[in-house]
Amino acid sequence: MQGKQIKIDTIKDALNExxxxxxxxxxxxxxxxxxxxxxxxxxxxxxFSLLNPFFDVNGALYLxxxxxxxxxxxxxxxxxxxxxxxxxVKLNQIEREGITAVSIDCFGAVSAKDGxxxxxxxxxxxxxxxxxxxxxxxxxxxxxxxxxxxxDAGIRIGKxxxxxxxxxTGKGENxxxxxxGELQEAVEMAIVEHAKPExxxxxxxxxxKDISKCILCRNCKAMCPVCYCIDCVFNGDEYLPKxxxxxxxxxxxxxxxxxxxxxxxxxxRMYHVSQVCVGCGSCEEACPQGIxxxxxxxxxxxxxxxxxxYMSGRSFDEDIPYLTFLEDELKDAED
Amino acid sequence: MLEGRNAKNPEIIGFACSYxxxxxxxxxxxxxxxxxxxxxxxxxxxxxxxxxAFVIKAVFEGADGVFVxxxxxxxxxxxxxxxxxxxxxxxxxxMFDTFSIKDKLHLFWVSAAEGRRFVEKVSGMYxxxxxxxxxxxxx
Numbered sequence: 001m002q003g004k005q006i007k008i009d010t011i012k013d014a015l016n017e018x019x020x021x022x023x024x025x026x027x028x029x030x031x032x033x034x035x036x037x038x039x040x041x042x043x044x045x046x047x048f049s050l051l052n053p054f055f056d057v058n059g060a061l062y063l064x065x066x067x068x069x070x071x072x073x074x075x076x077x078x079x080x081x082x083x084x085x086x087x088x089v090k091l092n093q094i095e096r097e098g099i100t101a102v103s104i105d106c107f108g109a110v111s112a113k114d115g116x117x118x119x120x121x122x123x124x125x126x127x128x129x130x131x132x133x134x135x136x137x138x139x140x141x142x143x144x145x146x147x148x149x150x151x152d153a154g155i156r157i158g159k160x161x162x163x164x165x166x167x168x169t170g171k172g173e174n175x176x177x178x179x180x181g182e183l184q185e186a187v188e189m190a191i192v193e194h195a196k197p198e199x200x201x202x203x204x205x206x207x208x209k210d211i212s213k214c215i216l217c218r219n220c221k222a223m224c225p226v227c228y229c230i231d232c233v234f235n236g237d238e239y240l241p242k243x244x245x246x247x248x249x250x251x252x253x254x255x256x257x258x259x260x261x262x263x264x265x266x267x268x269r270m271y272h273v274s275q276v277c278v279g280c281g282s283c284e285e286a287c288p289q290g291i292x293x294x295x296x297x298x299x300x301x302x303x304x305x306x307x308x309x310y311m312s313g314r315s316f317d318e319d320i321p322y323l324t325f326l327e328d329e330l331k332d333a334e335d
Numbered sequence: 336m337l338e339g340r341n342a343k344n345p346e347i348i349g350f351a352c353s354y355x356x357x358x359x360x361x362x363x364x365x366x367x368x369x370x371x372x373x374x375x376x377x378x379x380x381x382x383x384x385x386x387x388a389f390v391i392k393a394v395f396e397g398a399d400g401v402f403v404x405x406x407x408x409x410x411x412x413x414x415x416x417x418x419x420x421x422x423x424x425x426x427x428x429x430m431f432d433t434f435s436i437k438d439k440l441h442l443f444w445v446s447a448a449e450g451r452r453f454v455e456k457v458s459g460m461y462x463x464x465x466x467x468x469x470x471x472x473x474x
Contacts (some may be wrong), residue, residue: 203435221423245396252397264395268388271430300433304426321426325418329409333425334442 003166004181010048014167014178015045018074026077027059038062050076050155055109055137058282059083060225068098074175079103081278082151083313084225086274090320093228101151101170105191108140111285139281139294144194150313158187200299205294207263214262220283221269221291226276234265270300275320276312277301343423345399345464348388349376349457352382355406362450370454371461381405383416394439400464401443410446430460
């Protein structure tokens with residue numbers, strides 16, 4: 001594949017040039033004393049960082065219901081964030097016009113909850129972030145889609161530490177033309193494709209045990225980039241058992257959980273995001289109780305997407321399985 | 336008391352499309368065919384009106400089995416509603432399979448003329464669940 005080999009300063013200069021226009025913005029990462037955070041840059045880049053070793057929220061969350069109205073925005077985010085963005089585009093939550101999405105090779109991240117993460121910021125070489133993977137988030141450790149091959153263009157890092165830019169769409173080519181340099185044949189990349197995961201399976205007892213700590217604060221819902229409904233079924237208490245229904249449940253099953261309905265909440269949410277879940281782990285990050293939600297959400301969504309050979313965010317052209325159908329399929333679903 | 340009654344007889348919630356399966360159940364009634372008391376039908380305008388949230392809620396509120404039933408593919412009153420249902424319910428089944436509760440959910444197609452088929456399907460499902468539920472119980 002042909003791309004441009006660049007230096008980090010080339011990107012900074014090109015983006016600074018791009019930002020001279022009033023209507024132009026860049027959403028990327030900013031370094032500060034206490035870590036790296038998302039930031040929308042206007043007019044100039046300051047403390048810009050290509051990579052972010054800390055995960056707090058998924059950047060696509062900032063883009064929901066964004067209609068750019070004439071402004072031009074370049075996104076320089078992780079692959080999971082760009083994948084969530086492209087799912088939201090397909091769900092008509094973001095207008096694609098005016099946005100150039102650039103995914104950057106991701107070397108994993110540590111949880112922003114982890115107090116000892118300052119040490120990581122001093123590392124110069126990005127691929128040395130995780131010499132020992134102990135601190136990395138479990139979600140990133142099992143993530144098989146950390147390559148910057150999604151969106152309009154990708155910034156990838158070669159085995160020898162060089163930085164490469166590849167265009168995937170017309171917008172990506174426009175982005176590439178901002179950068180100086182010649183097209184060349186690429187070297188081997190540091191992050192390679194991984195094998196497909198094994199089928200995830202669990203049972204209700206294990207699930208109930210794991211989420212028994214849940215306090216139904218619904219932070220996971222609020223921070224999930226693709227769980228976007230304004231009128232959620234869980235607004236109000238229609239879907240959460242109260243009073244009579246709870247007593248009824250005790251008589252039927254002999255027990256109940258407190259607060260009631262947390263399994264119901266997580267199961268319904270899990271189904272609702274199953275086709276678009278990118279497995280970024282925002283829910284786990286947002287959970288004040290530290291429940292390992294990603295294990296279930298990622299596992300279930302991988303199985304449900306696998307049924308239709310779909311992968312969330314892989315491309316802009318694939319339809320979300322629930323929004324389309326084939327006339328002759330799924331014979332074994334009926335009985 | 337409640338416990339004793341429910342231990343033997345399962346309760347099944349069925350979401351039935353008002354153009355096909357619900358009509359079939361009415362036909363079964365008019366032909367004096369009997370199907371188990373434990374089967375409660377919920378009439379929906381089209382099987383694709385069934386948000387999987389309904390099914391999950393029914394299971395969590397204590398239903399021993401849930402079925403979604405609609406017109407045969409290609410016969411939908413709303414042209415292609417049941418094709419979407421098929422995808423949604425197949426995915427929901429896969430999710431239930433992940434949690435090892437797959438046998439609680441069924442999907443079938445029954446047209447308005449198939450009163451007999453409706454009774455067969457529903458009683459078949461009822462008996463299957465009843466057998467499983469009472470396996471290992473002495474009384």
